[in-house]
Amino acid sequence: MDVLFVPRLTVELAGYLIAVLPDLAPIILSLATPLALGALCGVLNERSGVVNIGIEGIMLTAAFTGYLTGFSLHATLGPAPAIAAGVIVAIVTGGLLGLLHAWLCVTVRADQIIAGTILNVGAIGLTAYFNRLIITPSGLGGAGVIAPLVFGLGPIALATVVLVAALQFLLFRSRWGLRTRAVGEHPKAADTVGIDVFRQRYQNVIAGCALAGLAGAYLTLESTGSFQNGMTGGRGFIALAAMIFGRWTPVGAFGGALLFGAFTALGVIVRVRPAGGELGDLLGAIPSFWYAALPYLVTVVILAGVVGRAIPPAADGIPYEKEARA
């Protein structure tokens, strides 16, 4: 091995990545879509002062209810209306779970991390329970009864880009955004000027969780066309990391989601478009399990590197009490 091996390989890797970028970009965007929607959920929740670690569970439940709806309606309604109905049901599921989370965090003033845990544990149980009762006996669970809309850039992936831009504008340029940030930074002050803190938090948590529901619909109805137990595979938590990476802004969170999507896409692209020469030998020799583990490890590294300098909303995670001393 000569001294120039590492620099030469780095140059080759850069050249390879540029060469495959046209193929890579749609894969990255599609892998980033559920992460971005989950991260937007986190941004809406935490900007109003509610910590939500239950995004994973909301995604999983909505993925299931959306799939179940499409699964039971596609024979009578035809595929397109069935899928549309599935997406709507998934969004409503997300909103309802958001209502539960908001009730626990805002009204009951329960510990917010434990409230999120309830969503995660409950989601695993409920989806696996009904999966075994309803979908498994049909023999069609993993096979994909419903054809996914499009591989690549379906409507949900495209809508996500629009949502990111819209929420970035709304959060920093609208009355709703100002109120959201006010109750997340200093609820007492917001209350004093007549903003209903409870109402604002309920609204944000429900709307955010509806987006997490859309992420679930993406997983089953747009990306894979099937449901498997535990199929979210930690995406709800990667989404939280993307939110922190993006410093609680929609555009930043989207950037984080694209970054994690890119690391996941790497494992796909080296199989689909293998590189030539030394680089190809090296990338091909790395076991596929390592590529699969990469995005999770990158998340840990980035979180450790970024979080010390990231400042969350000041009232994040603290329940608001009207009569309490500030």
Added chain:
Amino acid sequence: MIAAVRARLASWWRVATLPVLAIVLALAIAAVIIVASSAFTGTGFFPLLPIYAYGNLFAGAFGSDIALNNTLVAAAPLMLGGLAIGLGFKAGLFNIGVAGQFLAGAFAAAVVGSSLATAPVPVAVAVSLVAGGLAGAALGAIPGFLKARTGAHEVVTTIMLNNATALLLAWAVTDLARAPGFTFPRTGDIGTSALPVLLGRNLHLGVPLAFAAVFLIRWLLDRTTLGFEIRAVGANPNAARYAGISPLRIVTLTMSLSGLLGGLAGAVQMLGVIGFYASGISASVGFDSIAVALLGRSDPIGILFAALLFGAFRAGAPLMQITTQVPIEIIDIIQALIILFLAAELIVRRVFRVRARPLEIEGATTVTRTWAEGSVRT
């Protein structure tokens, strides 16, 4: 004498009222779910299905000597896993990484155990258990150190390490530690490293070890300086630092100890029940342990009883599923409902019209507070 016993019982009941009522309420709501979903089972809509389901659940958990042993065997890793999460809570840490530490401990115990398969029993068992514990401790130390140093919150980092661990171990068992002579990637037979069976068919050494761990952790928390420091950091990391305690040291150490317990849970399950590592072995202990720790209010004795309850659920569930077609996943639903009713205890109070003492999990609020504050600055 009798007055003293009555006073003791009354004080236990004060502590146990809300958890017991939360369990009752969770079982009642789960019964509604079972009735509502009974149309999808072979029998069709059947309002009495919960009675049959719970009856079989009970029979499978306590109905015979074998059932009782199964309950204790299922409870052993849950005690260790519950202690892992409970110890974390005491220091204001939420170790959701028990699932990964469980797998790491199981893998290490399987690899070391199979290489010592012909060694004398005491050596083989002890070394394999220690290997499992250390693997878990190493995996727990990473998120602990990262939280204390950089503020990266353990709720995210431990979940990420769970996923990465499962994938890297799937690779390790395929490419590194695969035993020859089997049709699928798995580690070799553990031979004399298997935990000795003490009673009946399957009640192994891990059961008394888990009970011992409960009292050891209780002693650690209540009677040692380290235990005091752990609880001080859990109560308020900043105040603890002003008192001369290093949160960096305590957070890293607590996560290592928590990981050690999680790894031991995996090692006990591996050496006592599973026998070999293959990709896809269940890490459900890791998630059950969360419910165990929350139900036990992260108190070692509370965890002991909570683990016995969930051990009974796990032991009885297969019989319930076979005879009544109610999926075993109802157990996960019951777990979530129990945590829900503990978190929203006002529901329990309203339904049962009791005025019991509010439940608090020492240190749990610090988990949420450190999420928002970024880091425990050192």
